[in-house]
Amino acid sequence: YKQRVRNIKDQKRKLEELVTMRTMEVMSQKEEIERQKDQIEVQKRLIENKNKNIIASINYAKRIQDTMLPERDYFSELLPDSFIFFQPRDVVSGDVYWIFEKNNKILVSVVDCTGHGVPGAFMSMIAFEQLVEIVNVYEIDQPDEILNHLHEGVRQILKQRKTHNRDGMDISIVVLEKNAENQYQKLSFAGAKNSIFLVQYPALIDYSNPDWIRELVECKADRMGIGGEQKEMKRIFSRQEIGLKADEKTVFYLFSDGYTDQFGGLEHKKFSKKRLKALCQEIYDLEMSEQEKIIRQTMDNWVGMGKENQIDDILFIGIRI
DSSP, rough: OHHHHHHHHHHHHHHHHHHHHHHHHHHHHHHHHHHHHHHHHHHHHHHHHHHHHHHHHHHHHHHHHHSSOEEEEEEHHOOOEEEEEESSSSSSSSSSEEEEETTTEEEEEEEEEEEHHHHHHHHHHHHHHHHHHHIISSOOOHHHHHHHHHHHHHHHTTTTTHHHHOOEEEEEEEEEEEESSSSSEEEEEEOOOOOOEEEEEEOOOOOOOOGGGGOEEEEEEEEEOEEOOOOSSSSOOOEEEEEOOOEEEEEEEEEEEETTTEHHHHHHEOOOOOHHHHHHHTTTTHHHHHHHHHHHHHHHHHHHTTTTEEEOOOOEEEEEO
16 A cells, blocks of 8 residues: 555646646746747837838839839920829839920930839939930930930949849930921920821811821831940931821820739730820820820720739820920
């Protein structure tokens, strides 16, 4: 009997020691979990602060970029019958538009820089600085010559002959020239990979006469872009000139490839330049405000139909003179 009692006491003691040891292990694990939890909370706060600072910096960059972009009122003052559909993919954009008046000429341009977001925004600042310098300081106002100088300027700023940097931009630029009576007499165009659409039709439309309908045409850009790593050869862009008549209206559209390259639709395909051209052909005689609504709604429907995300910055400008 005494031996059984001793055995029971030994087993009880061992069990108590085991429980104590396991309790200590659990407490130690709990303390470790609490410590890790505190570390995770600290890291979470650090990440939140970093994200907050990054977002604040990007928003500040947006304010800077917005101040560089021409004000809509100024754009409308120079070109009253116009619209701008601008939808960046991120907070800041690699697509920008530019307008300038000098020597009885109005210069308007759409620039699509390499990348989007912050990298694209940096490139857009280079584009702005170069365009202002070329036109305002060097007093160059022909679109092809502007592109020639812009190409060389980007190459020099990014030291592309040494760094082999491939960044650059695609651009379309239109120069509207007025005569002594302040009437538009000529439209000049040059483009680096960015074409424009254009149509001319009677100023007074007789809707009963089907002959008034004119075909919208594409003024094609040169296939070479601005900047980038290229062979050491002088780049020469071409210029197209179109006469403007007082008894005709001229509508033209400048755009980046963000619109045409956007995936969507039931078959999840790109919108395509062909589809955009057909859309412009249908709406070019409408009020510009109505055209903007159609351009915007068409893209919203295209993206929504395919449940796609926006893949690039979108910039589309329509102008009637």
